[in-house]
Amino acid sequence: MSSLSLMVRQIDSLTPRIRRLLLVSTDSRPLPTFTPGAHVELHVPGERIQRRAYSLVNEPGTDYYEIAVQLEENSSGGSRWVHSLSEGQVIQAEPPSNQFPLSDSADHFVLIAGGIGITPMLGMARALKSSGKTFSLHYSGRTPESMAYLDEVKKLEQSNLWITNGNSSKRFPARSVLADPKIAQHLYICGPNQMVNSVLQEARELGWKDDHLHYEVFTGALEQLGDKPFDVFLKESGLTLTVNPDQTVLDVMLEAGLDPMFDCRRGDCGVCVAQVLEGEADHRDICLSERERSLGSFCPCVSRATSERLVLDI
Amino acid sequence: MIPTNEQIAELIREDSVHKSVYTDPVLFKLEMERIYGHAWIYVGHKSQVKNSGDYHTTRIGEQDVVMVRGSDGAVNVLYNRCPHKGAKLVADGDGNVGKFFRCPYHAWTYKLDGQHLSAPLKSGFEGTCYDPKHADFSMVSVARVDSYRGFVFASQASYGEDLKTFLGGVITSIDNLCDRSPVGEVEVVGGIFRVQQRSNWKVFYENLHDTMHARVTHESSVDAARGEAEAIGEMPFELLIMDGNGEPYDFWEKLELRAYTNGHGYMEAIFDPAAAERDVVSREHFECLKKAYGEERSREILGMNRHNTVIYGSGSPHTVFMQFRVIRPLSVDRTMVEIQTFRCKGAPDSVFDRALTYANVINSPSSNVMPDDVEVYARCQEGNMTRGGEWISMHRYAGKDITLEDGAISTNGTSELPMRNQFAAWKKFMTATIIAKESTHAA
């Protein structure tokens, strides 16, 4: 099916970094329908047109598509472009498709949302509420000001809020909430990688079957699902730091107050190159040659480790 | 046709020089190689690059260089050229590059000492002679870099006298300038004027110790200053400094002209211990210095009364009013002068105010004094292009100066000793035996 022409009918700021857009058809034809959990891919203009997928928050059957987009600092262009749109502007998109559909055989849905991951989950919650199905919605975030749709979620009797304010002990308590899974219960989760990984891990340990676990992640260019944390020992600085799946070695070095050299943060330029003294590197740069990598060169801004510990000279 | 050393030597006589030294573009090119390519040339002051990554661009002869503060605190002077395609790494001016130089063309990067840091997509260099450790892939430092009390000099030759030996006795002017700070340090502040002269660089150098020109060249500004003083009934500082050029001949005759090898020198009135108390600003300054150095030493410092100092190839620092007129040759008939103003750290604000006022009134392109100089220099430049004679006269008191171990001293303040001294240095540099420099290429 050919791409859709959509007009931005309305833009609202839900939080300082999250904008909601209502998109309508530019001609008399009705918008293609969809099922809860679906997304639309918008065409982001540029030298090469890129596609960026955004979950549909509205219920099927309306004459608009509702999406909410968070402005990402390390945006490859998509969220920045969305935040530059104005009302009345016409954009191109693919018709909705669904990689995250609600199961027909479930009789109870556990919906878990972290941060901007609320978008597909609220779409599901609205649809489930309208059709009278039972569900519980868990919404986790850092601060109330940063959480889109918070008021609407609060009003749902089936909802639970987990606002951490940076305190890790206030995170979504997977261990207690997911204990004792019932046969026809299905779990749907969308949020940052680390959260999704750790909740799924807990769920499996608590007996949830894999085919009852459904997840969606909004990845940045470089994170890959399945990344594990590892430790890095920095010889010159004398520090050992832990690198979580959603962090890079460079990130943790900067957080620790160190002052390393770096520039592109994409694995392009080679300015941050360090030497591996111990451990197995997982190279993700495009700067170094194979020979250089084999001699120990390593880009802390993007590369990781397959071993549990990595030792660098810096 | 490049003249031989004999031919060049013939242009300089004991008491006169041939006009082509000012007008011949071939000689200018040789000067850029033999003088500016070898002598220690003032690049800038360390205070212009206070923090790591700070840089200041300038020229040594015809060479674009960049002075940069490294992360280890060292001040480096590098040619402003990326070894990849030759692009200038930074645009002219001042700024901060951060932790490394990054070429705007292909993002090759260099540490602040010029060493190659990285280039993108290095698999493309495999099997070639690309070698980050080879000098061909790093920025090139000027051969020798050294500094004295914050004044950074560089020499494009890897051999020769060290900086202090090169400067010789003229270093005492740098000392006096810095000693006027109670902590012995100065800093460049307040902006830098840039003025262009339509004449050869050497014409300006000669004028700096030309005691016979002041009353004549500057008659209009002396008259204007005196006329105004009469009209308002007083002669404040701004008028006083203009009036100074109108001193009678016997005043100039009493000055001392000191010449040093390598073309340097100064022009000095007799030591005046009362200078410390002459006016309000000086008195304030004296009180401040006394606390640091004691009375006797403070009188000594403030009593040293040098009107102009010449550091040949670099320019003219003024110790009393805290300026440095840096002279940059642009072409055989164009010269740029960059005027730095200094604050003496720890000295009273009034001392800096006076320096800033002096800069505005005397050294600005709008000065009431300099334009007359610049005009007569331009007339010399043009006159020397005519067939109206071959030689430039430097006869005053020729043969009557007293030779010293490290130079000479005049017996009369209107001697043309400084000009003769500058050209003796010029001849020495221009006819020196040149040692060819070998370079190794990576492959």
Next chain:
Amino acid sequence: MLLDSTFDINTTKLQSVNIPEETFRSIEKFLFKEAKLLDQRNFWEWDKLFTESGMYWVPHKHEQDNPFDHISLFWENRMLREVRIRRVENSRNWSQQPQTQTAHLVGNLIVEGVDDQGHLVVSAVFQITEWRLKLRQLAGRYTYKLATQDDGDWKIQLKRVDLVNCNDVFENLEVFI
């Protein structure tokens, strides 16, 4: 003292003001008269357009804050302006042989507001073609603090000249811009 920092150079923190069309026209006429005096080299008359304490300022730096801690191309009180005028008219001023000739074009007059002391602040764009041995083009923005006179005329408390190329390499600047 020349660098008396109590002199108010502020031309940006102003109260907005509405002035009648007639007043606007009279300011324009004043600026055109000023430009003509400069072009005619009638510098003594030009200097009379300033108040007693009025200053003439040509900053050296773009958006220069003040003339007290940074050099200026011109920072001249009446005394220094008079020295300049005396010198420019002196027959032994070698650098004015031949004399500088100018044509000032002044336009885009905008009323900026009123300062703390009640001066009307206005700005205008200028283009000057200058000739002495060769042509030179100078351009930029004039900002004036104007003091109203009893007879309805104006006097200049501050003329600030922001050249487009203020930190350029200059040959000499001999006459008022």
